Amino acid sequence: MTTTVPPPVHAPGETMPDFLLAAAGTTPARPAVIEFAGNGELRTTSYGELAARVRDTTAALADAGLGPGDRVLLETDTSAAAIGTFLACGRLGVAFVPVSPQTPDVRLATIAASTEPALYLSAGEPRQFLAGAGGVGTLAPEGLRLRRRPARRVRHRREVVAADTAYMIFTSGTTGRPKGVVMSHRAVVAFYHGMLTQGLVGPADRVASTSPFQFDFSLLDIGLALGSGASVVPVPRDLLRWPSRFLTVLRETGTTQVNGVPSIWRQVLRHSWNGLAALHGLRGVLFCGERFPMPELRRLQAALPQARIVNCYGATESMACAFADVPRPLPDDLDQPPIGRAHPGAELLLIGPDGAPVTGPGANGEMYLRSPALFTGYWDDPEATRSALVPDPTDPRSNQVVLRTGDLGCLGPDGELYFSGRADGQVQIRGNRVELAEVERRLLDLPGVAAAAAVVIPQADGDVELAAMIVQAPDAGPFDPTEAAAFCRTALPAYMVPGRIWVVDGLPVTENGKLDRVALSAWATEAGPT
Numbered sequence: 001m002t003t004t005v006p007p008p009v010h011a012p013g014e015t016m017p018d019f020l021l022a023a024a025g026t027t028p029a030r031p032a033v034i035e036f037a038g039n040g041e042l043r044t045t046s047y048g049e050l051a052a053r054v055r056d057t058t059a060a061l062a063d064a065g066l067g068p069g070d071r072v073l074l075e076t077d078t079s080a081a082a083i084g085t086f087l088a089c090g091r092l093g094v095a096f097v098p099v100s101p102q103t104p105d106v107r108l109a110t111i112a113a114s115t116e117p118a119l120y121l122s123a124g125e126p127r128q129f130l131a132g133a134g135g136v137g138t139l140a141p142e143g144l145r146l147r148r149r150p151a152r153r154v155r156h157r158r159e160v161v162a163a164d165t166a167y168m169i170f171t172s173g174t175t176g177r178p179k180g181v182v183m184s185h186r187a188v189v190a191f192y193h194g195m196l197t198q199g200l201v202g203p204a205d206r207v208a209s210t211s212p213f214q215f216d217f218s219l220l221d222i223g224l225a226l227g228s229g230a231s232v233v234p235v236p237r238d239l240l241r242w243p244s245r246f247l248t249v250l251r252e253t254g255t256t257q258v259n260g261v262p263s264i265w266r267q268v269l270r271h272s273w274n275g276l277a278a279l280h281g282l283r284g285v286l287f288c289g290e291r292f293p294m295p296e297l298r299r300l301q302a303a304l305p306q307a308r309i310v311n312c313y314g315a316t317e318s319m320a321c322a323f324a325d326v327p328r329p330l331p332d333d334l335d336q337p338p339i340g341r342a343h344p345g346a347e348l349l350l351i352g353p354d355g356a357p358v359t360g361p362g363a364n365g366e367m368y369l370r371s372p373a374l375f376t377g378y379w380d381d382p383e384a385t386r387s388a389l390v391p392d393p394t395d396p397r398s399n400q401v402v403l404r405t406g407d408l409g410c411l412g413p414d415g416e417l418y419f420s421g422r423a424d425g426q427v428q429i430r431g432n433r434v435e436l437a438e439v440e441r442r443l444l445d446l447p448g449v450a451a452a453a454a455v456v457i458p459q460a461d462g463d464v465e466l467a468a469m470i471v472q473a474p475d476a477g478p479f480d481p482t483e484a485a486a487f488c489r490t491a492l493p494a495y496m497v498p499g500r501i502w503v504v505d506g507l508p509v510t511e512n513g514k515l516d517r518v519a520l521s522a523w524a525t526e527a528g529p530t
């Protein structure tokens with residue numbers, strides 16, 4: 001049970017750097033970032049060294065003429081250099097736009113054209129097609145190196161205020177055009193304070209961050225670690241694919257808390273369960289982004305009997321909003337852990353189809369979020385902003401805006417809130433509304449199935465066929481698709497029984513580590529994975 005205390009009233013105008021560097025004033029010698037240098041050696045940056053780096057980079061950016069209202073495109077993985085740079089941006093009221101080195105050129109070009117950054121900074125060699133406009137520079141462990149100064153701008157602003165944009169994260173847009181989620185300092189800091197009331201980590205902890213820098217999960221990790229006076233341990237993305245190397249990183253860095261999407265555990269649980277169970281120092285796991293398949297969650301919990309496992313729910317439009325401890329032990333009949341309730345200072349509302357709140361066990365509705373951590377809006381997209389930030393349905397006249405999450409939720413018999421899928425995540429199969437998650441949940445009940453994904457395959461005649469892929473647990477016996485279909489038929493209507501079921505070694509994930517349903521559909525349409 002999470003103990004929640006009223007959030008502290010934080011200083012007016014608190015910005016991300018104020019919050020994240022607080023420990024530099026109290027424990028400057030403690031490690032802030034523990035990372036692998038290029039030569040594989042571990043390099044530690046103390047809070048004092050991080051603060052000094054922020055000071056130097058702030059001076060360099062100010063000298064280059066940057067100030068409130070400017071944007072910096074920051075292409076890097078998570079590192080002390082990256083953290084020092086985005087904190088320096090915060091000091092000047094400059095927004096940062098994080099993109100990962102793996103971002104495809106076309107997507108990077110779209111983001112750059114839309115945000116018109118005053119400066120493009122890259123940890124690696126800057127991409128040629130971006131070296132033409134604006135300022136260009138590189139991030140190095142020893143500091144910022146400008147290759148071309150930003151163009152001079154007429155300045156209308158001087159003061160940095162908490163309502164200023166801290167960062168913009170581009171997420172996939174249903175229209176195909178990426179949407180820029182604009183987050184103010186005020187919103188991020190409000191979320192950070194709400195998160196710290198959960199008592200997740202303390203100053204002696206080391207928080208492994210496994211998400212790409214462009215995914216705000218990495219900013220949650222950094223806020224959790226630095227806001228708690230602890231250390232952040234960026235896990236190199238390419239190591240996540242090798243279970244033994246992933247475990248070696250956790251062991252060698254003394255990691256005590258691992259944050260990441262559920263898929264980061266798949267291969268470790270299949271191939272190195274004993275190695276994971278040997279990490280006795282690992283006392284906390286936090287996951288987010290999508291449901292954790294129950295068979296895998298059970299195996300994770302069995303491997304780490306000493307660990308607190310937290311399900312963190314939320315959207316980039318508020319970074320996140322709810323934290324719920326995974327029950328230990330997990331009841332046999334539980335088919336997913338609860339998402340709990342919003343952190344103190346925020347409120348998750350369950351709204352029915354008539355726009356009125358629904359309550360009581362078994363109630364279903366769409367989740368709306370009331371919070372000081374809500375995003376400012378989508379960059380250069382007032383229409384999408386209006387459909388996401390809507391008048392409070394419980395009191396429209398107040399014009400307080402709440403986030404319409406697009407997520408469905410239900411209240412369990414225990415009064416806990418559960419995620420029930422995306423409102424737009426339904427598919428129609430022969431005129432019937434189907435939640436693919438319901439098909440996947442049934443497949444996960446099959447003995448020996450560790451993970452499952454269902455997908456619809458468009459047919460030439462305009463109909464769709466339902467198919468599925470499953471990942472087997474290591475000790476599973478041979479898989480019989482006919483038997484599996486019969487098992488589904490005992491609990492699901494015929495139109496929800498997959499016509500084809502393939503066994504695969506792994507499920508495709510997006511750059512942010514979430515199930516990649518587009519790749520799944522492509523696989524299935526080409527008559528299934530090879």
Ligand SMILES: Nc1ncnc2c1ncn2[C@@H]1O[C@H](COS(=O)(=O)NC(=O)C[C@H](N)c2ccccc2)[C@@H](O)[C@H]1O
Nearest residue numbers: 216217220288289290291312313314315316319320419
């Ligand atoms: N714990 C969940 N169970 C089940 N579905 C979920 C869950 N957390 C999100 N989701 C889903 O993912 C959507 C949000 O997607 S997103 O905007 O790309 N953001 C994220 O996925 C990460 C999010 N910003 C975040 C960052 C850091 C910590 C927690 C959450 C939500 O609307 C849900 O549909």
